[in-house]
Structures are given as structure tokens and as C-alpha cells.
Amino acid sequence: MAILKTGARLKSTVCNGEVMVVAAPDGEIEISCGGQPMADPAGAEKTGDVHADHAVGIAIGKRYVNEAGDLELLCVKAGDGGLAVGSELLLQKDTKKLPKTD
């Protein structure tokens, strides 16, 4: 469990996945990828395999949110694991397409 800081990066310990925190609720929370807790990229080492129930994968550039809407993660490196908080799998957020402005 850790307090998530906006802008921080988290790395999966079971696949290549990596995310950045866009928004997070106050208080301690644990994000998992592929069924295992994610870790600070500096100290993260691959320690196991993606759990079959968490093998939905994450795609680079996509954003993932919880149902409450107070947690948002941006995938910065793709991976085979899926993101979850406890047993709640995070869902890919639909983004509205905007006209090119610059």
C-alpha cells in the first residue's frame, strides 16, 4: 500500500507494463498489474508471471479508470497484465476526439 502521487510512474513486476498516475484518491491504495502489486520503476524487478485472471493487457497511450472515477492511470509502456485495485479491474477510458488545434 502506498500514497499515489500525481505524475509518479509505476512498473509492473510481472510484465513490461508501466503507467503514470494522472489522478488518484487521497489515502493509501495498491495498484496491481497482472495480479501483482506494481512498484517504483527504479526498484522494480520481474518476480513472476501474469495471473490468468488479470491477463487483459494494457495499451500504450490509453487511460484506465476505476468505477468511482477518482483514479486514472496513463499506460506509458504496454504490457500483458491488466490493471486492478484489489479485485476491481480498471477499465479503459474512452476519450473524446478533438479537432487538431496546433
Place this chain on the structure above:
Amino acid sequence: MNIMMLLEMTSATFPDRVAFVDGEDGTRLTYQELFDNAGRHAARLQSGGFSRVGMLDVSSIATPTGLFSAAWAGLPYVPINYRLTEPEIDALLSRITPAYLVTENDREQRFAAMDDVTAAPRTAFLQAAESGVTAPEWSMDPEDTAVLLFTSGTTGAPKAAVLRQKHLVSYILGSVEFACADEEEAALVCVPPYHIAGIAAVLSSVYSGRRVVQLANFSAERWIELVRSEKVTTAFVVPTMLSRIVEALEGESSANMPHLGSLSYGGGKMPLSVIERAMQLFPDTDFTNAYGLTETSSTICVLGPDDHRTAAASSDETVRRRLVSVGQGLPGLEIEIRDDDGNVVGPDQRGEIYVRGEQVSGEYEGRGSVTDAQGWFPTRDAGSIDADGYLFLEGRADDVIVRGGENMSPGEIEDVLLEHASVRDAAVVGIPSEQWGEAVAAAVVLKPGKTASAAELQEWVKNNLRSSRVPETLEFYDELPYNETGKLLRRIVKAQFSER
């Protein structure tokens, strides 16, 4: 958060795609090359004991290299207007030392004697970035300053707007879909690198994976040539540029630029006649009007292609009028209009535009943030919002003149006029101009018994400031209008010009 992360994502996804093309000499840089160069140059910046990275140069592939290497090194990137006079440049430089400064090849010598400025000519800077060790991982602290942009303030010295990593990254994440560009897409960037639109163009294109074609010195002919030769698919122009492009295409039935899918504009008021003519010349091009400010990390409002077509085809005056609006706020941003007492006004009521959101900084170096306790930033732009949420700009809430997208302070020009031996009083205002949005007009009162011609005073301003500051119109008056507390009534000065 760090804008480097945006580049890292794209270079991992499209390593071999061309990221930047210098329209002048054709130099090309792929996303992987840009990423690698940024990392190597960041290591040099970190070991040099610098506090800022300055860029005093036109657009080239050194522009993104400077921006991203500074972000990687954890140093603010400070692009400086290369059109300023030497004393003006020196004054800005003295505020960012100890600085590493990338500059034009023929300008470097000038800074050799400055202790706190390490100047590198563009060519040497780019060469150095091609070898050496790579810096360690960049900071992800969202509070790190990414960019300092000097704005032309209304009073005194230019203010340095602070854009932190969180502002720029929020803007990009909120407005651009990652890797949305196809391989053949290309954006033509002709706004200067020291303008927020120039910074935003680099970041938006990088995150979408789009190739950027850079046009350092705008001319309508060169712009048209590059759009055709580089098969440009999207471009951003200020209204003055679009006006020139439309003029250059005069006599042709269509623009003959089939690849140009979208054309966005902003930075000043677009004359209705120009946008209408442009839509005729580019019938298959999507037009977007983007309104934003330096302090808001670029665009906050967008009038999209469908809005343009609906408005142009409508016989309903309310809908048709939207062609000169700047559209609706970006998702995640809040915009409201307040009267002089700070109360939010209703539809179609004029007041000052306020904005709030993640991309909004509103902070100036040494002055702190000017946002209020609830995070609202006063734009100092005047405007109104119609019943459907379309924002209309109605000039500056203060008196800054916006000429061809360039903001200038009347006080600066007035001060110079007042230094002339024959001038007793002077007022400078912006008056409507088809070509520039606003043109500079000066009302001058001469000292008793003294004489000076308009041409003489125009030459005086040119010699003491620069050519864009020269009043296009200069007229003589017996006295200027002041209120009882001695405040110059610029509205009345402006009205006098329109009466003449």
C-alpha cells in the same frame, strides 16, 4: 510528469518515423534520434552548472532538441524572441543566468564576453548532441518548471510566465490522442518558437506521432510551396498569415492543396471576409479556430470544423455569427465571464474571461500566481458567451494592442514618443485593421511652438523600438481626453480615430 515521457512513448512506438523536418535546409530527425539526442544533451546540461536553457533562434531541429533536453535535465527551457533589440535581449538573458544558450550561428560571438552565459551556435549544439553519454532518468515531479515564456506585459519589464510540467502534460493528455497520426501525416509549423503556439505545436505533434515541417521565416509563397512539396496534412496560422495566404491565392478557384485536411488558426481576431474566402479556397479542408494564452498552456477554446460549416451555411444570424467566435471550452476546462465587480454574467453579456483547469498556470516568475483562491485565472481578455456556450472575444480587457498575433503595450510606444523633444503628450491605441487584426495608432500633442511631422515621429519610434511598434496612423491633437482622476481615456482616443 514530464514532457520527456511524451517523447519516450512516441519514440518507443514509432522510432523510425521522421519527427522534424527543417523546411529551410531539409534536415530531418526521427523520433528515436530526437530522444537519443535529448538524453545526451541533457547529460551535458546537468554537468555544466546551468540554471536555464535559452533558445535565441528561429525554428529548426534544434528547437525540439533544446526543449526536450532541458526537460530531461530538469532545467527550465526559455525561448527568447530573436527579433528583439540587443539591449532587450541582454535584459532578458540577465534574468535567466547561469544559462546555456543556443543561438543562431552568426550571433554566438556577441555572448562570448558574458560570464554567466554559455552560448552555443545551433550547428555546434546539434553536433554535440550526437555523441556522449546519456543522462540518468528524468524527474517526474509535476511541479518542475518546464518552460519560462516572456510575455509582453502592459507595464514595465516583460513578465516570465511559468509553465510547469503538470500544465503542459495536462494540456497534451487532455487534447491529443496518443499516436493518432498516420505515417503520412505532417504538420506545418510557422509560428515562432518563442510563442506558446510554437511550444504547443511541438508537443501535440510529438504525442500524436506526426511529422513536423518547420517554416522559420513565414511568407505566403513559401508556405504554399511547403504545403504542396511536403504533402502537409495539417497547419496552424495566425489570422495575418491566413490573410496573406488568401491574397497569394487570389485569382485561383481552389488552393490546390489536396493533402491539407485541417487548418487551424488563432492568436488574434480573424476577419470574417478572410475566413469566408479561405473556406471557399479550401472547400475540403477542416477549419478550426483555437483560442488560448501563454498562461493557459495554449488552447482553451475550440471552434471546430463542423461549427465552421454549420455557421457558414446558416441563414440564422445567431448561428452564422459563430464563424467569428472562438468556439467552446476544451473538456475538463471551465470558462466564465465576470463583470467589473467579479460577478458571473449571463449569456451575451460582456465581461472579462476567466478560466480554470489543470493546464492553467497563471503564474509569473517572482510574482507568484495570479489565480484566485478557487483557481480561476483572469485572462484580461474581454468577451461574452452565447446561450449555446460559444465564446466571442471582444478585445483585451486592458489596453494591450494585438497586432498580427503579437501583443504590444501602448505604454512602451508612448514612452518613446514622449522622449522626442517636440512631444508634449501621446496616447497609443489599437484600431481595427483588416490585415493585422489591430494596427497601432498614435494621438500626439506637440509642445507649444514646436513642430514635428508624422513621418519624423514614425521614424523616431522605428529607431528607438522596432518596426512593428511604429504607429501606422499618427495624428495631432490639441489635447488628450483624461478623466477627473487623471486617467487617460483610451476609449475616447480610439473613438476619435474612427470618427476621422
